[in-house]
Ligand code: HDD
Ligand code: HEM
């Protein structure tokens with residue numbers, strides 16, 4: 120049962136990073152890449168239908184963290200409050216920006232929210248980098264004393280900001296109408312190698328900096344996960360070149376979850392040990408097992424309905 | 438103020454903010470469902486336009502509901518670590534189930550409902566909003582199950598100072614939960630009805646061109662009002678019965694009754710040891726407000742029903758002004774209700790198990806104050822923004838592109854580089 124919940128937690132958080140990851144990445148790019156109001160609106164419409172269904176993965180992560188790992192919840196959120204709290208504010212402002220910008224006409228209103236969206240999305244992406252770094256420090260338990268916001272966090276912050284931006288750019292390439300998609304693809308091709316390079320550097324530093332226990336058993340899996348993540352954006356770039364943005368998106372998804380896998384290999388035992396009492400887990404497990412298929416099907420249906428590129432007939436709201 | 442008090446204030450403020458929007462969502466979605474169902478089966482354009490008008494208000498409001506909810510959910514870990522430590526095994530369950538069973542499907546389908554307008558077959562599209570509405574109420578049930586455990590902890594045993602789940606069914610059938618759910622649902626109906634009635638009345642007073650539409654939504658709302666008010670009274674008083682058994686101190690405070698207070702204080706001292714086990718007796722004020730106002734609403738709802746005859750509600754005009762003025766009332770009532778329930782639980786976080794003091798995270802006053810100020814500023818700003826937007830859309834009246842507008846219609850041409858022109862819809 121414990122293992123089931125570790126996997127479920129990983130699935131939810133990983134799913135969140137991949138899915139809301141392209142909302143975050145796209146949000147970073149709407150302002151800089153959208154040259155006209157029409158293009159910006161099309162970009163927002165590209166991720167709009169998914170936004171609610173994507174961010175709910177993090178809501179569920181929070182719920183399962185509380186339900187299945189109550190001790191960890193208190194600890195992770197409590198110790199990292201200097202990080203969790205600003206992230207929460209950033210998340211809320213991101214939602215408000217998406218929700219508000221198209222409610223009123225007027226170039227200044229929309230420009231304000233687009234700028235806000237770009238700024239908070241970038242901070243949000245970087246914040247996930249800081250989360251990765253801190254989970255590595257705390258769960259890996261290598262004994263190194265790093266502050267919540269140290270140079271190690273900064274390295275991961277920059278890395279994840281670039282990785283999310285690349286993920287978003289690939290998503291937009293896949294979802295926008297052909298003409299703007301071609302322009303975004305150019306940005307994607309520049310971002311992806313940068314993301315790959317940063318992931319490789321961050322992996323080397325993570326292994327070498329004494330953040331993790333200095334044993335081959337702990338370091339090798341982390342290094343493998345890290346380098347696999349670093350290779351993914353390069354693969355995505357090749358696939359983009361071949362005109363396969365959908366597959367490229369799958370590859371950048373790998374780049375986004377790679378760091379989570381590094382955390383997981385380093386710290387899943389700690390997570391498992393903080394699981395709730397078996398009686399509670401079995402109730403929750405039964406419910407989770409029953410609803411997971413429904414959740415997966417409804418998400419798959421959403422993807423199916425909005426699988427085409429945005430066009431003039433696509434419905435807008437955000 | 439110390440850190441615990443600040444954390445409590447923060448929970449109270451964010452909870453109230455969340456609930457203001459959520460209760461409107463819960464009420465409004467019923468009207469959206471009704472209008473869309475009628476539109477789907479009767480194919481009457483009046484219902485289509487009503488669906489779009491109320492649907493847009495619903496969606497805008499929903500956004501604010503989410504924003505508050507996110508802050509609520511992560512607050513447990515941030516400010517109330519003791520709660521997770523002692524009762525996490527029990528309390529975490531309903532909250533986790535809520536997110537998995539309700540939010541996941543609700544959020545996915547709402548996105549599809551908004552963006553699938555005109556693209557998903559009509560019946561399926563109708564099904565989406567039905568599911569969104571049902572899951573919203575399911576989520577209310579589960580979060581109230583968590584809250585009911587705080588009020589009246591059942592289905593668990595304490596070993597070494599930690600609560601373990603022994604009977605999940607007891608949690609789901611908590612007597613404190615069942616009346617509360619029905620009371621909350623009734624309250625949501627009242628909120629939705631008074632909102633729809635008030636906005637419709639406002640439109641009619643402003644001489645809207647869409648008289649047929651707003652007359653119809655007004656009539657719907659006037660009929661819905663007693664369907665909410667009378668059950669609210671019924672289940673409100675039923676809650677007193679449960680409270681008397683499980684939280685005698687709360688009932689004493691609700692009526693600020695000195696005799697009862699004295700007796701209960703002695704009982705509680707015998708049970709928990711020396712100390713002050715009573716909540717502040719000012720909860721009688723919000724309680725009286727909730728009760729007396731509702732009696733007024735109950736009378737009014739009957740009068741309004743009578744005024745439906747020959748359309749007097751509209752023709753007399755005075756009832757329209759009254760309905761506009763009543764828009765804020767249900768929101769005041771729900772905040773009063775929560776103050777009674779949550780402040781009345783004090784000094785316990787989990788009644789008889791965990792004191793509020795022990796439930797709080799060990800925060801410095803500065804940290805607690807900083808987090809509270811931040812949330813208050815951000816949430817406060819967003820709330821104001823949302824109210825302004827809701828007001829605008831309520832005022833603008835029916836626009837056929839309120840929902841389901843295609844990208845091609847947002848701007849004249851897709852090639853214009855000129856941003857200085859008005860940006861479109
Ligand atoms: C429009 C909304 C509305 C209306 C008309 C009423 N209430 Fe209420 N009341 C609520 C909205 C509400 C609420 C906000 O929804 C609460 C907070 C928690 C809950 O379960 O419902 C609540 C709580 C609440 C509680 C506290 C339960 C507890 O502490 O465990 C009691 C005893 C009542 N109500 C009683 C009444 C009575 C006797 C009413 C009428 C005569 C009444 N309410 C009308
Ligand atoms: C959304 C509607 C809600 C509102 C408006 C609300 C209101 C409040 C208020 C006014 C307080 C402060 C009490 C005091 O300091 O005396 C409070 C505290 C608290 N509430 Fe709620 N509440 C809501 C829902 C919930 C739910 C559903 C839960 C649990 C699942 C919950 C858990 C708590 C906790 C843990 C505290 C802090 C501890 C305490 O002061 O006892 N609340 N809430």
Ligand code: HEM
Nearest residue numbers: 178458459462499502503506507509510540544573577580
């Ligand atoms: C401590 C208490 C609460 C927490 C932690 C909480 C948490 C949340 C979260 C995280 C969301 C956003 C979900 C999404 O992304 O779709 C949300 C929305 C919602 N919550 Fe709460 N909530 C609380 C209290 C309540 C109460 C008391 C009710 C109703 C009785 C309620 C009903 C809803 C509904 C219906 C929504 C959907 C949004 C809307 O309709 O505006 N919540 N809540």
